[in-house]
Amino acid sequence: MPAVSYPHRDPIFGLDLFFEGIKLLKVGKFLSRAQQRYELVNNGVNTYTQLVLGDRVIVTREPENIKTVLAAKFRDFEFSHRRKDSCAPILGRGIFTTDGKEWEASRALLRPSFARSLVGDLEVFETHASKMIARIPRDGSTVDLQELFFMLTLDSATDFLFGQSTNVLGTGEARHRGKRFAEHLSYTTSVMSIRGRVGKLAAILPDQEYEDGIKFIHEYIQYYVRRTLEQKAKRGKSVQASSKYVFLEHLAMSESSEKKIQDELLSILLAGRDTTASLLAHLWYTLARRPDVLQKLRSEVLHLGDRAPSFEQIKEMRYLQYCLNEALRLYPVVPMNSRTAVTDTVLPVxxxxxxxxxxxxxxxxxxxxxxxxxxxxxxxxxxxxxxxRPERWETLRPGWQYLPFNGGPRICIGQKFALTEAGYTTIRLLQAFKAIESRDPEEYKESLSLTLSVGNGVKVGLTPA
Known part of the structure; x- marks a missing residue:
């Protein structure tokens, strides 16, 4: 049977929701309004149909349907051509833009690098977390933590991937180029996100900043890829490389083409930067407004003194894990997504x-x-x-109704890395500062790009411990 239809004012093209959506994106209320729409459709059903520029689509918040799309009937669904077309100029043909056998090959290529131990990465986290904390004013003056979190995660992701960070938290010429890279990434991915939602209408006018950004991003990545492949050629068959684990060096051993390596690196880089920064920003946005949660979380951390936590200690901090889970529940990093049926099929409910x-x-x-x-x-x-309310996780054991890192065969392969970095950074901040005060009286606003971030930033003042 068909699903209930949304009561459009424009029943032909659905332009009422299209133009409303554009306005809501500007004011940071797109997701909250999307949530309210379920109550407007036949007294709160959890799946309905609506029009998107004349095409009828299915909209759902039903776990059984999402499980069917992402797992039970995984091969019946793929990414839409709109998404692939919007991502391809930047990401090429990597793990986030391909389906079928090509995606399986990408997954097999990348997965071993994330299946290994994270212990060595704690040194990388410490290096960059220390630089970030050094940038926070000690006199309580206002700082935007979200901006620092994006700098942190870019530096740590590039250090892990390339063996050398963008150094946006550092100084010198490397930082200058790193900042340009970060700025181009932010702009081009925001355009990519809009084009993915709107389609060809968003690409009618030329955008030189977008084109220049893509060129710089690709040249920046190519430098590291070519350098690594040249080093590999000099070593011959030897697999001996850096003393620390470098993602790119292990990709270079796969015999993949230079373009393939570049595409996969960019995909993982974007995911590694944006997802962890989003999680940290929303957690600390909340802590600035919930001193009760902050103090309870800090009391769990204080037994470490000023020592850096081990991987095991991070995992053993139950309240910290509850807080991370709750931040991901209320502010999921990818708050909405889509697939397109490639064959006639059925959703269960x-x-x-x-x-x-x-x-x-x-x-x-x-x-x-x-x-x-x-x-x-x-x-x-x-x-x-x-x-x-982090305490809900003391007894909560959700299934498909909790989906912070997607699910099924395409579940995020880097979730362990992201959660460890977010936990590590939070611990180090709690050791360095004993109180936090919000400096932003405005209500929460969404900022939607490839991932969700805080529209106003996380403007706070911190009190040193």
Missing amino acids: GGGPVGKSPIFIKSGTQIIYQVWAMHRRKDFYGEDAEVF
């Missing part, structure tokens, strides 16, 4: 007048799954689902 029947899905239909809205369902998380 959402059809009929009350949304309980299966839905026939015709080949070519887009499925938009909204993690933000699912994570705030009161039937899953209680009447206080909109409240940041």
Whole structure:
């Protein structure tokens, strides 16, 4: 049976939601409004259809449907051509822009690098976390932590990937080029995100900044790839490389082409920078408004003194893990995503007048799954689902209704890396500062690019310990 339709004012093209969406993106309320729409459709069903520029799509916050798309019928769905077309100029054909056998090859190439121990990466985290903390004013004056978190995660990701960081938290000429790289990444990925949502309409006018940005990004990455491949050629068959683990050096041993290595590096770099920075920004945005949570979290950390935590100690800090889980629940890094059916198929629930029947899905239909809205369902998380309450994780054991890192065969391969870096950074900040004060009286605003960030930044003042 078909799903219930959204009550459009424009029943032909759905331009009412299109133009409303543009306005909501500008004011940082797109996701909260998307959540409210479920209540406007036949008394709160969890799956409905709507029009996107004349195409009818399925919108859902139903775990069983999301499980079907991402796992149970994984091969029935792929990325849309709109997403592939928007990402290809920057990311080429890497793990985030391909499907089928080509994606399987990318996954097999990259997965071993994330399956190894993270112990050695703690040294990388320490190097860059120390530089970040040194940039925070000790006199309590205002600083934007979100800006620092994006600098931190770019430096640590490039250090892990290339064996040499962008050094945006450092000084000198390397920092200058690193800052240019970071600025171009931010701008081009924001354009990529808009084009992925809007399609060809967003690319009608020429954008020289976008073109120049892509050129600089590719040249920046190519330098490291070519240098590593040249070093490999000089060593011959030897696999001996840097004393520390360098992602690029291990990719170079795979016999992949220079372009393939570049595409995969850029994909992992963007994921490594944006996801961890988003998580840290939302956690510390919340801590600045919840002194009760801050003090409880800090009391868990203080037994370390000023010592750096080990990987095992990070995992053993239960309240820290609860806080990370809760930040990812309320502010999922990728708050919405989509797939397109490549064959006629069926979703298990959402059809009929009350949304309980299966839905026939015709080949070519887009499925938009909204993690933000699912994570705030009161039937899953209680009447206080909109409240940041880490204690709920003492007993909460969610399944597909909690999806911070996607699920199924395409589940994020770097989630362990991201959670470890976020935990490590939070511990070091709590050791260095005993209190935090919000310097932003405005209500929360979303900033949507490839990932979710805080629209106003995380402007705070911190009190040294």
